[in-house]
Every structure is written in C-alpha cells, then in structure tokens.
Amino acid sequence: MTQVTESKLYDLIGIGFGPSNLALAIALEEQTYGHKPYNVLFLDKQADYRWHGNTLVSQSELQISFLKDLVSLRNPESRYSFVNYLHKHHRLVDFINLGTLYPCRMEFNDYLRWVAGHFKGLCRYGEEVQVIEPIMRDGIVEALRVVSRDINGIERSKKTRSVVISTGGTPSIPKVFQPFQGDPRIFHHAEYISRMARMGITPSTSIRIAIIGSGQSAAEAFIDLNDCYPSVRTDLILRGSALKPADDTPFVNEIFAPEFTDLIYKQDSAERARIIEEYHNTNYSVVDINLIERIYGIFYRQKVEAKNRHVYRRLTNVEQAIADNDGIVLDLHDRSTGKTSSERYDAVILATGYERKLHRQLLSPLEKYLGEFKVNRDYRIQADNRCKPAIYMQGFCESTHGLSDTLLSVLPYRAEEIATSFRNYLYDSYTVIKEKKASLGTVQV
Ligand SMILES: Cc1cc2nc3c(=O)[nH]c(=O)nc-3n(C[C@H](O)[C@H](O)[C@H](O)COP(=O)(O)OP(=O)(O)OC[C@H]3O[C@@H](n4cnc5c(N)ncnc54)[C@H](O)[C@@H]3O)c2cc1C
Structure with missing residues (x-):
C-alpha cells in the first residue's frame, strides 16, 4: 500500500467536518478576527460536504429551530448564520412567508454546504481517519x-498537537441482522437513498419492504415509501406498543439550552443518568407529532378502503432473519398474541439508531493514557500527565454533558468553549506559540 507521511506539524486536526467541526471552524475564525494564528486542518471521509445525505428525502424537516444554526446563539451578527445564507440566496422574504422555524433538511444541508464552502482551504475530503x-x-x-x-x-x-473527534454516530445494526451486512437488500436508514437507487426501486416496482424501528427515521422512511413508491407495500415493525411523540414542549425544551450543560455536568453520575433518562423522549425512539398523525391517517384510510397495502406490527420482535434468492424471511414474534409468524420481504430497512463508540476505536493506541475516557467540562479527555496533546470530543459526551451533545442544540457554545480551551492549551504548552500570541496582539475570547 502506498503511504504518504507529511512533515508539517499541525496545531489541531479535526476529524469529521459535519456541523460540530464546522461550528468549531467558525468559532476559531471569529475568535481570531480572521487571522490564521494556528495550523488547523479538518478531515472528512465523504467526497464532498453532505449532511446525512442519504436520508434527505423530500419530506424531511429540521427538528430544531433554524435559529439554532451553526453560530447565531453565540454571535447573531456572524456572516455564517442561516438568515445570512437565506439573504445571500435571495430567499429571505420567501422563507419568512413560509412562516416556519423548521426548514426542510435539504435546505439546511444546502446551508451547511454553503458554510463549508467558506472553509474549503481548511478541509480535506475523501480521507477517512483510521x-x-x-x-x-x-x-x-x-x-x-x-x-x-x-x-x-x-x-x-499527519502530525498534530491536538485533535477534535467529531465523527458523529455509527449506524447501529441489531444482532439478528449483523450476518447480512454485505446483502444489498438489508440496509440501515443512513443509506436509504443510495440503496433504494442501487436496488433499482422505482415508483412502479411492486415489492414488500420491512422497516424495523419506531423513531423519526422509521417514520420518515415509511412516509417516503408511501408517497413516492405507490407500488411498495411496507410493514412497520416495532418492538414497542406505539409510535410515540417527541416532547418538544417549551419547559422540556429548556434542557437543550446552553446553561443546561453546566447543570448536567455538575451532577454526580447517577443523577446525570437519571436526568438523561427522564428526558429520553425528547430524542430517542420518538417521532414528530405531525408525522405520527400522517401515518395514522394512512392506516385509517386503508381501513376505509378495505385495503391492506401496509401493515403496522407493534409489540413485535424479529427473532430470526434468513436471506435467499427470493428475499428475506423474518420470523416475527408478536408479544401481544405470543405467536410467531414468518414473513417474506424484498428488502429490510433498519431504522435502528446510531452508536457512539468510534472515538474508542480511533484512540485505541492511546488507551493507557486516557483511562475511562472521562471528559472535562471543556470537552477535553482527561489524560494522565504522560500525554501532552489535547484530545477533544464532540458528540461522544452525552453521559456527562447531556442530551444536546449529539444534536445541533448547543453547537455554537460548545465550539467556542473548545476553541477557547484549545487556544489556552496551545499558549500554555508551547513557547513558540506564545510568541505568535504576542505578535498577534489582542485575541478576544
Ligand atoms: C437523519 C438525521 C437527522 C437529524 N436531524 C437532526 C435535527 O433535525 N436536529 C438536530 O438537532 N439533530 C439532528 N440530528 C442529529 C445529528 O447528530 C446532528 O444534527 C449533527 O449532524 C451532529 O453533527 P456532527 O458533526 O457531530 O456529526 P455528523 O453530522 O454525523 O458529521 C460527522 C462527519 O464526520 C465524518 N466522519 C465520520 N467518520 C470519519 C472518519 N473516520 N474519518 C473522517 N471523517 C469521518 C462524516 O463523514 C461526517 O461528515 C440528525 C441525525 C440524523 C442521523
């Protein structure tokens, strides 16, 4: 295998260039008034910028106010705000006329791409960190x-003095489906658009698809199959008893405020876990209420028309999966009746969520210096004193920093906290950088 070793020593390498590291790139730029006192590089495995690109179906909407973009909470005057994006694209008035806080995810993806375009020189795409x-x-x-x-x-x-790991979630594949990871007919929702295209499914393809899961992704896939593929019959298979609504009522929403991060971080681990569990239904295995109502309406109309295109299978566990040339047979255990039936499908979509473990894999050679991977309030991993580099994480700190950690909610604040900590670390640890600081003059934090 060809190997290339760069001699340059970076101050910071950001791994992943999703919203978390984009927000960090903005914070670093804004803290230094556009000067470039650090050697910073971001790496992303995708060929170009896309935000969950294979899930961007036409119905998908942002589940958070657009005002919680990459920067506005921290600096509403920033040129990287969603409002400025609309302004630059001559859609501000039209967007206001829509009367919504929740743009479609396609548009938010376009906004993020637009911001990423400003930092083209700082990011190398198509590089997957091993x-x-x-x-x-x-x-x-x-x-x-x-x-x-x-x-x-x-x-x-590449060599660096510090890293920020912001690689997002990794699709979670239930054990029963793990043997089929090379099978093009069984795939995670994270690959929805490309796999549907690769299977050659068109609006007239008459097939039967199982969706496994009860969260927002399962609901979005169901709606897309219903609306865009009229010949597809879908079984929605969920372990729970119902599709349940995401609680986004205002008092509950306060847990996504930046101050809440302090509140959570100050608790002992048992209390943190309790609070996170209490608010679990804001984010996990829940669906936007308007989608739930749409799905209910679809099943109701089926009853009126005495049709049975789709099936809603609640309290159902997938006990076994067997794939052959004619399809995938699932053994489904219905816990309400105690009966198990075998159903044949042409494809299975796993809307089964995401894991957050990649940081441990990437950092495995440093394990002995990082102990339990505990994280300080500034998102820096607590390393023992034999390890000088600063290692930060975004999106892997939910258990210490709360439910916003995997979402867009506090990106601007978190980015600023990391940028400030990184700057202090650099100036405190390396004399050569102290000199740079002196020559830079005032740097506001
Ligand atoms: C379908 C979907 C919809 C969502 N909608 C919302 C929403 O509406 N509101 C909300 O608040 N949150 C939402 N989320 C949560 C989501 O985690 C955040 O919106 C946001 O994407 C987090 O940004 P991130 O940069 O931490 O991670 P990601 O957006 O996942 O970005 C990680 C980046 O790292 C790259 N990467 C991964 N591994 C490597 C590697 N080894 N080497 C190099 N690059 C790598 C990836 O290519 C990717 O570009 C959604 C999540 C999903 C899956």
Whole structure:
C-alpha cells in the first residue's frame, strides 16, 4: 500500500467536518478576527460536504429551530448564520412567508454546504481517519499521528498537537441482522437513498419492504415509501406498543439550552443518568407529532378502503432473519398474541439508531493514557500527565454533558468553549506559540 507521511506539524486536526467541526471552524475564525494564528486542518471521509445525505428525502424537516444554526446563539451578527445564507440566496422574504422555524433538511444541508464552502482551504475530503497514534519522546506522548486512508487507498499520516473527534454516530445494526451486512437488500436508514437507487426501486416496482424501528427515521422512511413508491407495500415493525411523540414542549425544551450543560455536568453520575433518562423522549425512539398523525391517517384510510397495502406490527420482535434468492424471511414474534409468524420481504430497512463508540476505536493506541475516557467540562479527555496533546470530543459526551451533545442544540457554545480551551492549551504548552500570541496582539475570547 502506498503511504504518504507529511512533515508539517499541525496545531489541531479535526476529524469529521459535519456541523460540530464546522461550528468549531467558525468559532476559531471569529475568535481570531480572521487571522490564521494556528495550523488547523479538518478531515472528512465523504467526497464532498453532505449532511446525512442519504436520508434527505423530500419530506424531511429540521427538528430544531433554524435559529439554532451553526453560530447565531453565540454571535447573531456572524456572516455564517442561516438568515445570512437565506439573504445571500435571495430567499429571505420567501422563507419568512413560509412562516416556519423548521426548514426542510435539504435546505439546511444546502446551508451547511454553503458554510463549508467558506472553509474549503481548511478541509480535506475523501480521507477517512483510521487511527490516532502517539508520537513519543522520553516516555512522554509529545504529539499525535493521525493516520487516514484516502479515496485512492493511499495511507496518509499527519502530525498534530491536538485533535477534535467529531465523527458523529455509527449506524447501529441489531444482532439478528449483523450476518447480512454485505446483502444489498438489508440496509440501515443512513443509506436509504443510495440503496433504494442501487436496488433499482422505482415508483412502479411492486415489492414488500420491512422497516424495523419506531423513531423519526422509521417514520420518515415509511412516509417516503408511501408517497413516492405507490407500488411498495411496507410493514412497520416495532418492538414497542406505539409510535410515540417527541416532547418538544417549551419547559422540556429548556434542557437543550446552553446553561443546561453546566447543570448536567455538575451532577454526580447517577443523577446525570437519571436526568438523561427522564428526558429520553425528547430524542430517542420518538417521532414528530405531525408525522405520527400522517401515518395514522394512512392506516385509517386503508381501513376505509378495505385495503391492506401496509401493515403496522407493534409489540413485535424479529427473532430470526434468513436471506435467499427470493428475499428475506423474518420470523416475527408478536408479544401481544405470543405467536410467531414468518414473513417474506424484498428488502429490510433498519431504522435502528446510531452508536457512539468510534472515538474508542480511533484512540485505541492511546488507551493507557486516557483511562475511562472521562471528559472535562471543556470537552477535553482527561489524560494522565504522560500525554501532552489535547484530545477533544464532540458528540461522544452525552453521559456527562447531556442530551444536546449529539444534536445541533448547543453547537455554537460548545465550539467556542473548545476553541477557547484549545487556544489556552496551545499558549500554555508551547513557547513558540506564545510568541505568535504576542505578535498577534489582542485575541478576544
Ligand atoms: C437523519 C438525521 C437527522 C437529524 N436531524 C437532526 C435535527 O433535525 N436536529 C438536530 O438537532 N439533530 C439532528 N440530528 C442529529 C445529528 O447528530 C446532528 O444534527 C449533527 O449532524 C451532529 O453533527 P456532527 O458533526 O457531530 O456529526 P455528523 O453530522 O454525523 O458529521 C460527522 C462527519 O464526520 C465524518 N466522519 C465520520 N467518520 C470519519 C472518519 N473516520 N474519518 C473522517 N471523517 C469521518 C462524516 O463523514 C461526517 O461528515 C440528525 C441525525 C440524523 C442521523
């Protein structure tokens, strides 16, 4: 395998260039008034900027106010706001006429791409980070080696003083479906659009599809199959007893306020876990109420017309899956009747959520310095004193920083907190940077 080793030492490498690291790029730029006192680079495995690109069906809407964009909460005057994006695209008045706080996700994706375009010089796309290794000197981890593979299969390694891991969630595949990961007919919702296209499914393709799950993704896939593929019959299979609504009422929504991060962080671990569990129904295994009503309406009309195009299977566990040339047979255990039946499908969509474990895999060579991967309030992993580099994480701190950690809710604040901590770390740890600071003059934090 071809290997390329860069000699440059970066101050910071951001892994992933989704909304979290985009918000960080903005915060770094705004904290330094557009000067470039640091050598910063972001790496993203995608060929270009896309925000959950394979889920962007026409019905999908942002589940948070557009005012919680990459920057407005922290700096409403920023040129990177969603409002400025609308203004630059000559849609501000039209958007106001829509009368919504919740633009479609396609538009929000376009906004994020527009911001990412401003930072083109800071990001290398098509590079998937494989691992982060220690660079040792006299028994001390002096810096980090970030090893990635690019789209041509070339292994690249880069040196850095610090990293921010912001790689998002990894599709969670239930055990029963794990043996079928190479089967093009069984796929996670994260791949919905490309897999539907690869299977050649068109509005006239007459097939039967199972959706496994009861959250927002399952509901969006169901609506898309219903609306755009009139010949597809869908079974919605859920372990729970009903599709349940996401609670986004105002008092509950306060848990997504920036101040709530402090409140959660100050608690002991048992109380943090209790609070997170109490508010679980704001984000996990829940669906926007308007989608629930639409889905209920679809099933009701089926009853009126005495049709049975789709089936709603609640309290149902998938016990076994067998794939052959004619399709996928699922053994479905209905807990309300105690009976198990076998159903054949042409495809299975796993709307089964996301895991957050990739940081441990990427940082495995540094494990002995990082202990339990505990994180300070500034999102820096607590390392022992043999490890000098700063390692930050975004999106892997829900258990300590609360439910906003995996969402868009506090991105601008979190980015500023990390940018400030990174700047202090750099100035405190490296004399050469102290000199840069002096030459830069006033840097506001
Ligand atoms: C379908 C969907 C809809 C959502 N809608 C909302 C919403 O409406 N409101 C809300 O608040 N939250 C929503 N979320 C939650 C979502 O996590 C956040 O919106 C947001 O995407 C988090 O940003 P991020 O940068 O941390 O992660 P991501 O957006 O997941 O970005 C991570 C980036 O890292 C890259 N990457 C991953 N691994 C590597 C690697 N090894 N090397 C290099 N690059 C890598 C990926 O290509 C990706 O670009 C949604 C999530 C999903 C899946």
